[in-house]
Amino acid sequence: MKDYPVFLRPEYMDCLVVGGGSVAARKIAGLLEVGAKITVISPELTAETEELLAGEKITHHKRSFQTGDLAGFNFVIAATSSSDTNRKIARLAHDRDVLVNVIDNKELSSFIVPAVCRRGPLQVAICSGGASPALAAEVKRKISGDFGEVFAHYLEILAEMRPLIKSSVDPERRRKLLQKAGGETPVEYLRRGEIKAALDFLRGLLPSSLKVELDKIIDEKNF
Ligand SMILES: C[C@@]1(CC(=O)O)c2cc3[nH]c(cc4nc(cc5[nH]c(cc(n2)[C@H]1CCC(=O)O)[C@@](C)(CC(=O)O)[C@@H]5CCC(=O)O)C(CC(=O)O)=C4CCC(=O)O)c(CCC(=O)O)c3CC(=O)O
Numbered sequence: 001m002k003d004y005p006v007f008l009r010p011e012y013m014d015c016l017v018v019g020g021g022s023v024a025a026r027k028i029a030g031l032l033e034v035g036a037k038i039t040v041i042s043p044e045l046t047a048e049t050e051e052l053l054a055g056e057k058i059t060h061h062k063r064s065f066q067t068g069d070l071a072g073f074n075f076v077i078a079a080t081s082s083s084d085t086n087r088k089i090a091r092l093a094h095d096r097d098v099l100v101n102v103i104d105n106k107e108l109s110s111f112i113v114p115a116v117c118r119r120g121p122l123q124v125a126i127c128s129g130g131a132s133p134a135l136a137a138e139v140k141r142k143i144s145g146d147f148g149e150v151f152a153h154y155l156e157i158l159a160e161m162r163p164l165i166k167s168s169v170d171p172e173r174r175r176k177l178l179q180k181a182g183g184e185t186p187v188e189y190l191r192r193g194e195i196k197a198a199l200d201f202l203r204g205l206l207p208s209s210l211k212v213e214l215d216k217i218i219d220e221k222n223f
C-alpha cells in the first residue's frame with residue numbers, strides 16, 4: 001500500500017510525545033522547528049532531550065504513560081522503548097481518531113515522519129515507507145546539497161510578489177507568468193546559486209508597475 005503525503009499545519013496540532021529518549025528527541029526537535037505545541041510524558045529524559053526542553057514552552061510530565069493521557073491531543077508520537085506501551089498508545093489513539101506515529105511499528109502508525117529538506121517555504125519530504133530510514137536521510141542530504149539557501153530567498157520574494165501579481169495581472173497572463181516564475185529557468189539559476197540572475201529573470205516577466213514593487217521588496221530583504 002502507498003502512503004498519502006500531506007503537510008500538517010502546526011497551529012492546528014496539539015502534540016503529545018510519549019518517551020524522552022534519543023528517538024523522541026529527534027521527533028521533538030522536528031516539532032519545535034515548526035513551533036508546534038508539545039507535551040512530553042516520560043519518567044526519564046536523556047541529556048539530549050532535557051537540553052531540548054530547556055527554555056522551551058513544553059509541558060513535561062515526569063511519569064509513565066497512563067490510559068486517559070490522550071485527552072485533549074490530536075497528534076501523538078509513541079516513542080517509548082516499550083513496544084507494549086507503544087502498541088497500547090496506538091490502540092487508544094485509533095479509538096479516538098487521533099493521528100499516531102509509533103516509532104517501532106509502522107503498521108500501527110497512521111502517519112510516518114519523513115526526512116525533510118527545508119528552504120524557506122519550500123519543503124522536500126522523503127520517505128521510504130520504513131524500508132530504509134537511513135536511505136531517506138541520505139537522499140535528503142543529497143537534495144540539501146543541490147538546493148541551497150538561495151531557494152528560500154527567491155521564494156520569500158516570490159511569496160510577497162504573488163498577491164500583487166494576482167491582483168494586477170489578468171488570469172490568463174498571470175498563469176503563464178507564475179509558471180515561468182517557478183519554472184526551469186529560475187530553478188536552474190538557483191541550483192547554481194545565481195540568485196541575481198533568477199531575480200533578473202523574474203523582473204523581466206513583470207509589467208513595469210510591478211518591477212518597481214519587486215525592487216522595493218529586494219531592497220527590504222537585503223540578501
Ligand atoms: C517507520 C519509521 C517510523 C517513524 O519514526 O516515523 C521509522 C522506523 C524506524 N527507524 C529505525 C532506525 C533508524 N531511523 C533513522 C532515522 C530516521 N527515521 C525516520 C523515520 C522513520 N523511522 C519512519 C520511516 C521513514 C522512512 O522509511 O523513510 C526519519 C526519516 C525521520 C525522523 O525520525 O525524524 C529519520 C531520519 C531523519 C533525518 O536524518 O533527516 C536511522 C538513521 C540514523 O539514525 O542515522 C535509523 C538507523 C538506520 C536504519 O534503520 O535505517 C528503526 C529501528 C530499526 C532497528 O530496530 O534497528 C525503526 C523501527 C522499525 O524499522 O521498525
Ligand SMILES: NC(=O)C1=CN([C@@H]2O[C@H](COP(=O)(O)OP(=O)(O)OC[C@H]3O[C@@H](n4cnc5c(N)ncnc54)[C@H](O)[C@@H]3O)[C@@H](O)[C@H]2O)C=CC1
Nearest residue numbers: 019020021022023024042043044064065080081085103104
Ligand atoms: N522511528 C525511528 O526513527 C527509530 C525507532 N527506533 C526504535 O525506537 C526504540 C528505541 O527508542 P530510543 O529513543 O532509542 O530509546 P531510549 O531507551 O533512548 O528511550 C526510551 C524512552 O522511553 C521512556 N519510556 C519507557 N517506558 C515508558 C512508559 N511506559 N511511558 C512513558 N515513557 C516511557 C523512557 O523513560 C525513555 O525516555 C526501539 O524500539 C527502536 O526499534 C530506533 C531508531 C529510530
